[in-house]
Amino acid sequence: MSEEEKVYISYNHVHQLIQESTPRLKKFNPDLILSVAGGGLIPARQVRTFLKEPGSPNVRVMAVVLSLYEDLGSSSTDAEKIGKQVVRTQWLDYQNTDFTLLGKNILIVDEVDDTRTTLNYAVNELKKDVEEQAKAKGISVEEANTNFGIFVLHNKLKPKKADLPAEVYNETNYIAAREIEDVWIAYPWESNDIVTHTRKAIEQGNDVFLP
Amino acid sequence: MSEEEKVYISYNHVHQLIQESTPRLKKFNPDLILSVAGGGLIPARQVRTFLKEPGSPNVRVMAVVLSLYEDLGSSSTDAEKIGKQVVRTQWLDYQNTDFTLLGKNILIVDEVDDTRTTLNYAVNELKKDVEEQAKAKGISVEEANTNFGIFVLHNKLKPKKADLPAEVYNETNYIAAREIEDVWIAYPWESNDIVTHTRKAIEQGNDVFLP
Numbered sequence: 001m002s003e004e005e006k007v008y009i010s011y012n013h014v015h016q017l018i019q020e021s022t023p024r025l026k027k028f029n030p031d032l033i034l035s036v037a038g039g040g041l042i043p044a045r046q047v048r049t050f051l052k053e054p055g056s057p058n059v060r061v062m063a064v065v066l067s068l069y070e071d072l073g074s075s076s077t078d079a080e081k082i083g084k085q086v087v088r089t090q091w092l093d094y095q096n097t098d099f100t101l102l103g104k105n106i107l108i109v110d111e112v113d114d115t116r117t118t119l120n121y122a123v124n125e126l127k128k129d130v131e132e133q134a135k136a137k138g139i140s141v142e143e144a145n146t147n148f149g150i151f152v153l154h155n156k157l158k159p160k161k162a163d164l165p166a167e168v169y170n171e172t173n174y175i176a177a178r179e180i181e182d183v184w185i186a187y188p189w190e191s192n193d194i195v196t197h198t199r200k201a202i203e204q205g206n207d208v209f210l211p
Numbered sequence: 212m213s214e215e216e217k218v219y220i221s222y223n224h225v226h227q228l229i230q231e232s233t234p235r236l237k238k239f240n241p242d243l244i245l246s247v248a249g250g251g252l253i254p255a256r257q258v259r260t261f262l263k264e265p266g267s268p269n270v271r272v273m274a275v276v277l278s279l280y281e282d283l284g285s286s287s288t289d290a291e292k293i294g295k296q297v298v299r300t301q302w303l304d305y306q307n308t309d310f311t312l313l314g315k316n317i318l319i320v321d322e323v324d325d326t327r328t329t330l331n332y333a334v335n336e337l338k339k340d341v342e343e344q345a346k347a348k349g350i351s352v353e354e355a356n357t358n359f360g361i362f363v364l365h366n367k368l369k370p371k372k373a374d375l376p377a378e379v380y381n382e383t384n385y386i387a388a389r390e391i392e393d394v395w396i397a398y399p400w401e402s403n404d405i406v407t408h409t410r411k412a413i414e415q416g417n418d419v420f421l422p
Binding site for chain 2: 010011012015016019035037038041042044045046048049050058060061062063065089090091092093095099188189190191192194195198
């Protein structure tokens with residue numbers, strides 16, 4: 001892919017993509033913003049700002065750290081492959097606090113839905129945690145009433161390597177600020193030269209106009 | 212404090228504050244970037260970019276979530292007050308992984324060093340974890356050779372409510388991109404109108420010039 005095919009995204013554009021998505025985010029009504037690090041760290045903080053209601057506390061942000069490794073081409077099943085590709089570096093801390101997933105609307109935030117592998121992994125692992133927590137409390141998963149939603153800045157229109165369950169992949173729960181072709185998206189936090197990066201974003205229309 | 216006394220900081224300025232700090236960050240040479248959420252989420256991701264060496268993997272980012280509550284004016288000792296003011300919402304996940312603090316250079320990242328209460332809390336709690344992990348391994352804390360560093364965008368020049376230990380508060384380990392008077396700093400991720408915010412940052416000289 002040539003340099004010209006990169007899509008440059010400025011910080012202010014990211015901020016405004018989230019602002020634009022606020023009505024949909026408020027409709028899902030998260031009790032918890034779950035940032036998938038590294039890519040979700042920055043959008044998650046911005047989502048918190050736009051969900052803030054005067055007089056109410058901030059919606060809590062937590063983070064899990066997942067790394068995606070390339071498929072090594074083994075002959076394992078698809079489910080095994082997906083499991084192997086994602087490495088869990090940090091997960092939620094259920095030990096030190098009285099924190100529970102039960103009864104919450106949990107918004108998983110990442111920067112991009114590319115192959116969907118990471119999001120698939122995150123949702124499946126969280127659903128397992130809900131099952132365990134519900135069992136420990138002696139209630140069913142339905143009674144637990146935990147809902148998962150997803151927010152990404154960009155959903156790439158390409159064949160996905162993994163699916164999301166129907167209760168997540170629907171108009172209310174799955175929120176992508178933009179659908180985009182399968183191009184190389186250059187996010188600002190990856191840049192070593194933010195001035196050039198922002199100039200390119202402005203040229204490409206991926207920034208608000210500034211004097 | 213009047214609106215005029217706010218110091219507006221743009222996203223690109225934050226990015227460049229971190230770029231400027233890269234030599235000092237590389238000198239501390241972190242094995243782990245520990246983001247203190249919410250404020251540290253965005254700078255932590257940017258720090259990772261500038262620490263990236265070609266051919267080497269990214270420095271790992273993890274997050275802890277701490278909330279600071281106002282001192283309720285109780286008659287407890289200072290240490291107790293500090294403990295009560297900080298609420299630990301998410302801590303590191305030592306259960307699910309083979310992750311350890313031992314032998315690591317750990318950079319704690321937050322946006323601002325205001326009263327120093329949160330940073331004091333984070334360092335003290337992490338030191339306790341190091342003690343436990345060293346004990347479990349049958350070695351001394353000295354043998355564990357864990358070093359803590361701090362990176363903040365701004366250190367406010369004001370009386371602090373809590374201290375940092377000497378092994379952290381020194382030229383190598385304590386890195387503030389800017390020392391600043393005790394003013395109201397408006398970070399971009401808190402803004403509901405990023406265009407106006409960035410214009411004010413440009414007017415105040417807290418942004419790079421863009422065409």
